[in-house]
Amino acid sequence: MxxxxxxxxxxxxxxxxxxxxxxxxxxxxxxxxxxxxxxxxxxxxxxxxxxxxxxxxxxxxxxxxxxxxxxxxIDVARARVTANARVAGGRQPIGSVRSVDAGGVPARLYVPRQDSDALLVWFHGGGWVIGELDTYESVCRVLAEKAGVRVLSVDYRLAPEHTFPAANDDCLAAYRWVVEHAAELGADPSRLAVGGDSAGGNLAADVALQAAAEGLPLAFQLLVYPATDGTGSSRSRTLFREGFFLTGVLLDRAVASYTPAPEQQLHPRFNLLAAEVPAGVAPAYICTAGFDPLRDEGEAYADKLADAGVEVELERFSGQIHGFVNWTGAGRSGPAAVARLAEVLKAGLAPRG
Structure with a gap:
């Protein structure tokens, strides 16, 4: 320790x-x-x-x-996590920002200074309980600018006020709206991605599975230390339960807040390791942090997708902890890791010849 x-x-x-x-x-x-x-x-x-x-x-x-x-x-925790994100995030440049109503789901569109018609739909982390648009302001700005893509950050409903599947439904509804209104967002429907971290990675992965099942266009998924195991039984959940920012107690609280019923925790839209992988799932980049309780389940989900024939790249940032995506404005290793994510996103949404 x-x-x-x-x-x-x-x-x-x-x-x-x-x-x-x-x-x-x-x-x-x-x-x-x-x-x-x-x-x-x-x-x-x-x-x-x-x-x-x-x-x-x-x-x-x-x-x-x-x-x-x-x-x-909850209200104090939400305010604190947003303030702490500003501490580590810094003030990052962006071409423009505007609010968007994504079919009844609040969202925010980030347009980089060097614009393109590629678009990432981003679902924030926070254990389905905390996190908001402002919490991920710096993250979205950096991904937009460094990858040269538009980013639409989605403000889905939170628990415990709204339990499963409210967040999943909001994220899927927002993505369906994006596909239908891509032109309004300045986006090419053939260059759409979904992404998110932690609980947001869980939601993004669910949207990717549902998009494939419904035949919706999706070019890429960017999953940052995603939560994928509703049973919470992985070795890393025990190994890093204390001392590394995200604790087991708080992770248990988050899961219980969003999925209070045991059967919800095993539902395949939440427990992604039990989900069926339909044909046509978008290529995925999945990264984990070495000192993160969610490490092993993220890597297990990469294996699951690969076994189903999905194109997957898995990368572990072995020295990092849960939450490193928010470290865009302090130190060297955090910003370097986020720059790597932007590099991957840029490649994943590059125009196809």
């Missing part, structure tokens, strides 16, 4: 987002020997070494007594 931490870094938990952001950027800009001295001895689990910047950031959060992600009352 992580090295022993001193009792407290006074007052850090209460400072504003700009000050927290400056403190984090300053910490991660330290030379590696200084960063190692702050972070402590290397953390090695399952023959993987935790990224030094990640370890230092986790130590900083522990010293500041930051509440665990998703902890506390």
């Amino acid at each position: 992580l090295p022993h931490l001193p009792d407290r870094m006074p007052g850090l938990a209460d400072v504003t987002v700009p000050l927290k952001s400056a403190a984090l950027r300053g910490l991660l800009a330290l030379p590696r020997p200084a960063l190692r001295a702050f972070a402590g001895d290397p953390v090695v689990i399952d023959e993987q070494t935790l990224d030094l910047e990640v370890q230092a950031a986790l130590r900083m959060m522990a010293l500041s007594r930051e509440p665990a992600v998703g902890a506390g009352p």
Whole structure:
């Protein structure tokens, strides 16, 4: 586990987002020997070494007594996760942004400065309980600009107010609307992708399966550490249950909030490892984080798609933790990982000769 931490870094938990952001950027800009001295001895689990910047950031959060992600009352947890995303995300450039009504589902369209007619429909993470358009503002801007594609971020309904399959239905409805109104979005129907992280990866994967079953056009799916196992039985769920940002307790809370009935947790639209894979499923890129409770199930889903004949690329960011996609504005390793996602997305939506 992580090295022993001193009792407290006074007052850090209460400072504003700009000050927290400056403190984090300053910490991660330290030379590696200084960063190692702050972070402590290397953390090695399952023959993987935790990224030094990640370890230092986790130590900083522990010293500041930051509440665990998703902890506390729902409204407080939602506000906190959005504020923390701004801390790590920074202010990223974009050509333009506008609100969209995606067939009754709120959404936000990001158009890069170097525009194209390729479009990614993005479903945010947050355990089906937290997360919103603002939480993923920086992520969507970076993917749009670096991949050179339009990004439509979908604001689906959240639990516990709206339980399964509300989020799934919203995401599928939004995608159907995108296909029908691609021209209004400046998109080519032959260059559409779905993507998301964590719970959003689960939702994106479900949309991809449903799109294939319905014969809807879909060129690519970008699944970032997706949740795919409704049974929660993987080895990584136990191995990384404590100490690496996403905890087992909070993951259990998220699952229970969205799928309160046991039969819902086993439904193939939620428990994707039990889903049938129809013909024509779009090529997929699936990435996982080495120190993430969801690691093994994401990789198992890649194997499932490959076994069904789907074109799949699987990549593990072995030193990273759950949530790295939000680290677009601090340090080096997080932004580099997101830049890799943008590179993959660009290739996945490249014009076909």
